Every structure is written in C-alpha cells, then in structure tokens.
Amino acid sequence: xxxxxxxxxxxxxxxxxxxxxxxxxxxxxxxxxxxxxxxxxxxxxxxxxxxxxxxxxxxxxxxxxxxxxxxxxxxxxxxxxxxxxxxxxxxxxxxxxxxxxxxxxxxxxxxxxxxxxxxxx
Amino acid sequence: xxxxxxxxxxxxxxxxxxxxxxxxxxxxxxxxxxxxxxxxxxxxxxxxxxxxxxxxxxxxxxxxxxxxxxxxxxxxxxxxxxxxxxxxxxxxxxxxxxxxxxxxxxxx
Numbered sequence: 022x023x024x025x026x027x028x029x030x031x032x033x034x035x036x037x038x039x040x041x042x043x044x045x046x047x048x049x050x051x052x053x054x055x056x057x058x059x060x061x062x063x064x065x066x067x068x069x070x071x072x073x074x075x076x077x078x079x080x081x082x083x084x085x086x087x088x089x090x091x092x093x094x095x096x097x098x099x100x101x102x103x104x105x106x107x108x109x110x111x112x113x114x115x116x117x118x119x120x121x122x123x124x125x126x127x128x129x130x131x132x133x134x135x136x137x138x139x140x141x142x
Numbered sequence: 143x144x145x146x147x148x149x150x151x152x153x154x155x156x157x158x159x160x161x162x163x164x165x166x167x168x169x170x171x172x173x174x175x176x177x178x179x180x181x182x183x184x185x186x187x188x189x190x191x192x193x194x195x196x197x198x199x200x201x202x203x204x205x206x207x208x209x210x211x212x213x214x215x216x217x218x219x220x221x222x223x224x225x226x227x228x229x230x231x232x233x234x235x236x237x238x239x240x241x242x243x244x245x246x247x248x249x250x
Binding site: 067082083 | 180
C-alpha cells in the first residue's frame with residue numbers, strides 16, 4: 022500500500038522560506054509524478070507543480086514560478102517543496118499527491134496527510 | 143489555462159436523496175476529468191477518474207458521466223458519511239492542473 026508521509030506543521034515569518042517533505046513508501050517512487058497542491062483556509066485546491074523523480078525536471082504553475090522549487094531524492098524516496106518570499110496569503114495546508122496515469126490523462130490517487138504552513142509576523 | 147466551474151457551490155439534501163453535481167470546462171477536455179471527495183480536516187480522496195471510472199474501493203452509489211465540456215458526479219442515495227466537499231479536476235492540458243471551486247454537500 023502506497024503511503025505519503027509529510028513533515029510537520031511550520032510557522033514562518035513573512036519574507037522567509039519553508040521546505041516541506043513528502044516521504045513515499047510501498048510503491049515505485051521514481052516513475053510516478055509527485056505533485057504539490059495547496060489549500061488556503063476555507064478555500065479550494067490549487068496545484069503548485071510536480072516532478073517525476075526519474076527525470077528530475079519539475080513543472081510549476083505560472084503564479085508560483087520563481088518562488089517555488091520542487092525536487093526529489095530517489096535514494097530516500099522523498100520529494101520536497103520549497104516556497105520562498107512567504108507572505109500571509111501563503112498560509113495554507115500543503116499536500117503532496119502521487120499522479121497515476123490512466124487512459125484519459127492522470128489523476129492523484131494517493132495523497133499525503135497535509136502540512137499546515139502558517140505565515141505570521 | 144482551462145477553467146473548471148462547478149455548480150452548485152453548496153447543497154443540502156436528505157439521506158437517501160439522489161444528488162447531482164456538475165462541472166463545466168472552459169474548453170473541451172475529452173474525458174480527462176477526475177472527481178475527488180474531501181471530508182473536513184482530511185486530504186482529498188480520488189473517487190472517479192477518466193470521467194466515469196470508479197476508483198477501487200469507492201462505493202457504487204457514486205458515478206460519473208460526461209465528456210467534452212460538461213460532466214456530472216451523481217450520488218444515487220446520499221449517506222451520512224458523504225458529508226464532504228467534492229472537486230472536479232482536469233488533466234487534459236497541463237501544466238497547469240486545474241480544479242473546480244468545489245461543491246459542499248450537507249445533510250439535512
């Protein structure tokens with residue numbers, strides 16, 4: 022059974038950076054894309070970007086370009102998402118999710134438990 | 143970017159009712175449409191992929207239909223445990239992956 026376990030909650034100051042980890046177990050880490058999706062309090066789901074570990078190149082949503090970095094460490098089956106220049110509006114729960122390819126695109130079949138990042142002075 | 147619009151944004155129904163949620167894409171996405179259920183305080187859970195294929199372990203009262211721009215998620219007989227927010231998501235044209243705004247389902 023695939024499991025994605027994320028790092029714990031963080032409290033950050035405006036202007037700082039946060040790095041969230043997502044450790045996978047129970048599956049083949051390298052060949053599935055790991056994506057990051059965030060959810061601000063009371064709001065919907067927002068895709069930030071993703072990476073296929075075996076290829077190592079990440080893709081990002083335009084609105085986060087230049088502020089987000091997603092990497093994957095195949096040796097530890099862990100993906101990381103770093104968000105810099107934090108502002109209060111970045112306060113959200115951040116999820117990692119595995120992308121599964123189907124005959125009609127891909128879907129997110131396994132999710133981490135979420136990491137609450139609070140940005141406050 | 144492809145915009146996904148869900149309606150209604152919220153609904154209230156009784157146990158046993160048939161519930162229908164719609165999702166409209168800003169352009170044709172063939173059948174590249176997935177549905178998720180998110181219970182309060184929990185991570186989203188995949189319900190349906192490729193517009194109509196039920197994810198393993200999901201109760202058969204959930205079903206999906208549609209193609210092109212218009213899609214529907216149906217709960218044939220609403221149960222108390224179906225209290226949740228439901229999201230559609232397209233994977234036709236990425237990046238970016240885009241989600242609908244969500245439909246909150248409440249039990250009367």
